[in-house]
Amino acid sequence: QVQVVESGGGLVKPGGSLRLSCAASGFTFSDYYMNWIRQAPGKGLEWVSYISSSSSTIYYADSVKGRFTISRDNANSSLFLQMNSLRVEDTAVYYCAREKGSRAPDVFDFWGQGTMVTVSS
Amino acid sequence: DIQMTQSPSTLSASVGERVTITCRASQSISSWLAWYQQKPGKAPKLLIYKASSLQSGVPSRFSGSGSGTEFTLTISSLQPDDYATYYCQQYSSYWWTFGQGTKVEIK
Numbered sequence: 001q002v003q004v005v006e007s008g009g010g011l012v013k014p015g016g017s018l019r020l021s022c023a024a025s026g027f028t029f030s031d032y033y034m035n036w037i038r039q040a041p042g043k044g045l046e047w048v049s050y051i052s053s054s055s056s057t058i059y060y061a062d063s064v065k066g067r068f069t070i071s072r073d074n075a076n077s078s079l080f081l082q083m084n085s086l087r088v089e090d091t092a093v094y095y096c097a098r099e100k101g102s103r104a105p106d107v108f109d110f111w112g113q114g115t116m117v118t119v120s121s
Numbered sequence: 122d123i124q125m126t127q128s129p130s131t132l133s134a135s136v137g138e139r140v141t142i143t144c145r146a147s148q149s150i151s152s153w154l155a156w157y158q159q160k161p162g163k164a165p166k167l168l169i170y171k172a173s174s175l176q177s178g179v180p181s182r183f184s185g186s187g188s189g190t191e192f193t194l195t196i197s198s199l200q201p202d203d204y205a206t207y208y209c210q211q212y213s214s215y216w217w218t219f220g221q222g223t224k225v226e227i228k
Contacts, residue, residue, distance in 0.1 A: 035217075037217075044208065044219055044220070044221050044222050045157075045165065045208055045210075045219040045222075046219070047216070047217040047218065047219070050215060059215050059216070061216070095164055095165075100167075100170065105212045105213075105214070105215050105217065106212060107155040107167055107170045107210070107212055108155075108157075108165075108167065108210075109167050109176065111164035111165055111166075112164060113163075113164055114164055
């Protein structure tokens with residue numbers, strides 16, 4: 001069955017860095033576009049970043065552009081999010097999500113359980 | 122960016138009631154609208170895509186309608202498992218945006 005499992009969250013000081021990982025299984029990872037979406041405590045959902053199947057196209061939300069870097073390793077069915085210059089407002093649960101793939105852009109049909117990132121001094 | 126506005130923010134309803142949630146887009150998004158259900162501490166779950174298409178495995182009491190800028194999610198007969206927060210999402214452009222959410226509570 002399709003599974004995506006995030007890891008790498010934790011507590012970090014403002015200005016610090018963190019690298020999130022997402023391990024995918026149960027589908028041909030290299031065929032799918034992938035995304036990161038976040039949710040601050042008690043708040044709604046915010047799309048963060050997109051990467052195409054071949055990594056040729058990448059997009060970021062304005063709120064993280066220049067600080068976050070998305071990447072993927074198709075050989076190992078993994079997605080990454082390198083987060084630098086972290087701010088208190090980056091505190092959130094970060095979800096890895098697969099795009100359904102029937103069009104571009106598309107909906108997110110499978111989500112991981114999320115990994116919590118807390119930015120605090 | 123396309124702004125998505127849901128109403129109401131909170132809804133109280135009893136088991137068996139018909140429930141309707143509205144989502145408005147700041148510009149036309151054709152039918153590129155999805156609905157997700159999220160329970161506390163869990164990831165969102167895709168319910169509806171392309172405004173009215175039911176995702177595989179989702180009960181038929183959920184339905185969606187609309188196009189352009191106005192959309193609705195309807196639960197025909199609310200079940201205990203349906204108490205959750207619901208989000209609409211536009212995917213007309215690559216800068217995906219979500220509504221602020223509608224929490225469905227027990228009346």
